[in-house]
Amino acid sequence: MIEFGHLSHVGLRRELNEDTYYGDAELGLWLVADGMGGHEFGEVASALARDAVVREVRAGRPLAEAIRRADEDIIKHSRQRAESLPMGTTMVALRIVDNRFELAWVGDSRAYLWNGQLRQLSSDHSYVQELIDQGAITAEQARAHPHRNVVTQALGVTDPQSLKVETLSGELRPGQQLLLCSDGLTEEVDDVGIAALLTKPELSAQECVDHLISAALDGGGSDNVTVILLRRS
16 A cells, blocks of 8 residues: 655745656656756746656556656757757656556656665766765765756756666565655755654655655745655555
8 A cells, every 4th residue: 555645836936836746656656857947948848758757657668768758758849949948857757566666767856765764765967966976075065065956967958868867676665655856855954854754653645745845945945846755554
């Protein structure tokens, strides 16, 4: 039995919510996409990506392939629009079939697993993550780095030949939780703060999501914030 909660909020400093998300227990698909591109095109890119992945997964395609099709859709739409600014989106997507999960992501929208402690499953495709991997800065320094929002991979923006759709699979066991979020959450709430909320058994999945969004807004709400939380009972 999978229980899930979900919410997206524009934040406190943006006029438009360029995040989008999807959750369907019957299809076993959940995703978060964080659009970029200005002039409302980020909103278009994230919606195109969502619709393409849902369509392709319904057609029986694997998650990584569905995300590549989404990339093609965004690029095609950009060409038709013939604007000089490309539009793009990050994405983290999750499929669950018979308690096995498959995760795929591009960019810095994240997936976490809670199994008594919090573990980040995805690895950010970002400039600061590359600096962390090189040992140039610590994860703590990355949180305040001036270029922390620079992504190195995004649908619609990265050359399709260089696009890296990372995947990971595992089993969702009873009592475990999976969290998908845009960087609007992780920008304002650190892993300790996230873990503190996921550890509260008295909260439903939806209440937990509501508290996480509130924590992001209390932290400054500098970006759109989207959270999906799944729990296996």
